[in-house]
Amino acid sequence: MNLPALRRDAPQREKSGRASGALARKLLRKRVVIPVAACALAGAFALRLAGGGQPGSAAGLTYTTAPVERRDITAQITGSGALEAANSYSVTSLAEGNILTADFEEGDQVEEGTVLYTIDASDLSSTLEQAQIALEQAQRSYDSRVKDLEKLSVTAPKAGRVLSLEVEAGDDVSAGQTVATLRNSDVMTLEVPFLSDEAAGFRVGQSASVTLESTFETLEGTISKVDRMDTVLEGGMMVRYVTVEVSNPGALTPSQTGSVTVDGCASAGSAPFEYAAEENITAEVSGQVASIQAQEGSWVNRGGVILTLTSDSVEDSLQSAADSLRNAQLSLESRQDQLDNYTITSPIRGTVIDKNYKAGETSEAGKVLCSIYDLSYLTMTLSVDELDISDIEVGQKVSITADAVEGKTYTGVVTKVSVAGTSSGGTTTYPVTVRIDETEGLLPGMNVDAAITLQSASGVLAIPAGALNRGNTVLVTADSPSAANGTAMEGGEYYSVPVEIGASDSSYIEITSGLQEGDTVAYIPTTGSGRFEMMIPGGMGVATFSDGAMPGGGMPNITVSAGGGPGGGRGGF
Numbered sequence: 029m030n031l032p033a034l035r036r037d038a039p040q041r042e043k044s045g046r047a048s049g050a051l052a053r054k055l056l057r058k059r060v061v062i063p064v065a066a067c068a069l070a071g072a073f074a075l076r077l078a079g080g081g082q083p084g085s086a087a088g089l090t091y092t093t094a095p096v097e098r099r100d101i102t103a104q105i106t107g108s109g110a111l112e113a114a115n116s117y118s119v120t121s122l123a124e125g126n127i128l129t130a131d132f133e134e135g136d137q138v139e140e141g142t143v144l145y146t147i148d149a150s151d152l153s154s155t156l157e158q159a160q161i162a163l164e165q166a167q168r169s170y171d172s173r174v175k176d177l178e179k180l181s182v183t184a185p186k187a188g189r190v191l192s193l194e195v196e197a198g199d200d201v202s203a204g205q206t207v208a209t210l211r212n213s214d215v216m217t218l219e220v221p222f223l224s225d226e227a228a229g230f231r232v233g234q235s236a237s238v239t240l241e242s243t244f245e246t247l248e249g250t251i252s253k254v255d256r257m258d259t260v261l262e263g264g265m266m267v268r269y270v271t272v273e274v275s276n277p278g279a280l281t282p283s284q285t286g287s288v289t290v291d292g293c294a295s296a297g298s299a300p301f302e303y304a305a306e307e308n309i310t311a312e313v314s315g316q317v318a319s320i321q322a323q324e325g326s327w328v329n330r331g332g333v334i335l336t337l338t339s340d341s342v343e344d345s346l347q348s349a350a351d352s353l354r355n356a357q358l359s360l361e362s363r364q365d366q367l368d369n370y371t372i373t374s375p376i377r378g379t380v381i382d383k384n385y386k387a388g389e390t391s392e393a394g395k396v397l398c399s400i401y402d403l404s405y406l407t408m409t410l411s412v413d414e415l416d417i418s419d420i421e422v423g424q425k426v427s428i429t430a431d432a433v434e435g436k437t438y439t440g441v442v443t444k445v446s447v448a449g450t451s452s453g454g455t456t457t458y459p460v461t462v463r464i465d466e467t468e469g470l471l472p473g474m475n476v477d478a479a480i481t482l483q484s485a486s487g488v489l490a491i492p493a494g495a496l497n498r499g500n501t502v503l504v505t506a507d508s509p510s511a512a513n514g515t516a517m518e519g520g521e522y523y524s525v526p527v528e529i530g531a532s533d534s535s536y537i538e539i540t541s542g543l544q545e546g547d548t549v550a551y552i553p554t555t556g557s558g559r560f561e562m563m564i565p566g567g568m569g570v571a572t573f574s575d576g577a578m579p580g581g582g583m584p585n586i587t588v589s590a591g592g593g594p595g596g597g598r599g600g601f
Contacts, residue, residue, distance in 0.1 A: 177343070249273055
C-alpha cells in the first residue's frame with residue numbers, strides 16, 4: 029500500500045549538516061555539474077565565502093533587510109491519508125444450510141457475542157446425541173477397568189491379624205481364589221436375646237456386663253448392635269438380639285459361652301463367643317503375585333495391603349478403555365464444534381456495515397454474511413521521511429482536518445512508529461499510526477490532513493529563515509545595536525554576528541541569543557523558478573543557481589550546500 033508521505037514545513041536546526049542537506053534535497057528541482065568554464069562564477073561567488081562562509085558586501089549584490097521582531101513559531105510535519113476503522117471483521121459461514129434467524133439490520137450496534145445468524149442444524153443434532161451416548165458408554169467401561177486395576181492390590185476388609193497366607197510371590201491367582209485368612213482375636217463378640225420390652229431401651233455404646241458360664245468370671249463389654257425386629261422363641265417369648273463386644277484377655281475362644289446383663293436386665297439366654305473378624309480374603313481379578321506386604325501373624329488395619337498382583341491383561345484393558353474414551357471425547361467435541369458453526373455470533377463490538385444474507389436464504393460455506401466495523405475510534409497511517417522519523421514519538425498530538433467536515437479540527441495521537449521502512453526512488457519512509465478518538469462527522473475512507481507539531485514558541489525573537497548563514501551567523505546592518513558584537517564586512521555596511529537558535533518553522537527561526545529587538549538583518553533571498561548546482565572543488569560543497577536576473581549583469585542567485593569532499597558534510601548556508 030502506498031502511504032502518503034509527511035513533509036516537514038520547517039527547516040531543522042543544524043545537526044551535523046544532515047537537516048540542511050535534507051532541505052536542499054527537497055528544494056532542488058534539478059542538479060547539473062557546471063564545467064570548468066564556470067569557474068568565473070565560482071570566483072565571483074567566493075565573496076560569500078569570506079569570513080568563514082558569511083555573505084559579504086560586494087558590488088552588484090542586492091540584500092534584502094528585515095527587522096528582528098517577536099513572533100509565534102510552530103514547526104510541523106504535515107501529510108494526508110485515509111481514515112480506517114479501529115477494527116473490522118468480515119463474518120463468514122463455515123456451515124451450509126437454511127438461515128433460520130438474522131435479527132439485525134445494517135447500522136445496528138452489536139456487542140461481542142451477539143447472535144447474528146442461526147442456521148438449521150437438525151441433521152447434526154442426531155449425530156451429536158449418538159456421540160454423547162458413545163462417550164457415556166466409553167466412560168463406564170473406563171471406570172470399570174480402573175476398578176480392576178485397583179483390585180490388583182488385595183486389601184483387608186477389616187482390621188485383624190493374618191492367620192494364614194495361601195500363596196507365595198510368583199504364584200498365578202484366579203479371580204475368587206482365597207489368598208489369605210484374616211482374624212481379629214483381640215475383640216470377641218456374642219449375640220444374646222433380651223426380652224423385647226427391655227431391649228427396646230438399649231442403645232449402641234451402652235455398657236454391658238458379660239459373665240463366662242464356665243468360670244463365672246465377669247468381663248466389661250459394650251453394646252455394638254441392637255436388632256430392630258422382634259424374634260419369637262419357643263413358648264411364645266418375644267425377644268430382640270443384642271450384640272456385645274468384649275476385649276479378649278487372651279483366653280477367650282469360640283468354644284466358650286457367656287450371658288449378658290445390661291442396666292440390671294439379664295439376657296434371656298447365653299451364646300458362644302465369636303471372633304470380631306475372621307474371614308477368607310479372595311482375589312477379585314486374575315493375575316500373578318508380584319509382592320506380599322503382610323506376613324502370617326502380622327496385624328493389618330482395615331484397607332491395609334496384604335499382597336499385590338500384576339496382570340498384563342488388566343493393564344491392556346485399561347489402556348484400551350482409555351483410548352476408546354479419548355476417541356469418544358474427540359468425536360463429541362468435533363460434533364459440538366460443528367454445531368457451534370450453525371450459530372454465528374459477532375466477534376467484536378461494533379456497527380454492522382453491510383448485511384448480505386437474510387432469514388430464509390441458504391448460507392454457503394466461506395461466503396461473507398455481513399461486515400462489522402469497530403468505530404469507537406479511527407486510525408490513519410502516514411509515511412514519514414527517514415530524515416524526520418527520529419522526531420516522531422508515540423504520544424505526540426496530531427491535528428486532523430477533513431474536507432468533508434468544514435470548520436472543525438480533530439485531535440489525534442501517535443500510537444505507533446514503525447521501525448520497518450520502505451525505500452522508493454532513493455528515499456526511505458516509515459509508517460506512523462495515528463489514533464483519533466473524537467470521530468463525530470468522520471467515517472472510514474475519508475481523506476484527511478494531518479499535522480504533527482514538533483516545536484512551538486510564542487512571542488520569541490525571530491528572523492527570516494533565509495537570513496541564517498552557515499555556522500549560525502547573521503548579517504546585520506551597521507546601525508543595528510548588535511553590530512557592536514559582530515565582525516565588519518567589506519565596506520562596513522554589514523556586520524556578521526554569531527547567534528544561537530531555537531524553534532523554527534517554514535519561514536522564521538527563533539533567535540535565543542546574539543540579536544535583540546531593533547536589529548535589522550540582511551540576506552539575499554532565494555528566488556526564481558529554475559535551479560541548478562555547481563560542484564565546488566576542494567570539498568567546499570554544491571553551488572545552487574536560481575534562474576533570474578544577475579545583479580549588474582545577469583548573474584544568477586546562488587545558494588551553497590557544503591559537502592562533497594574530504595572533511596565536508598551535508599549542510600548549507
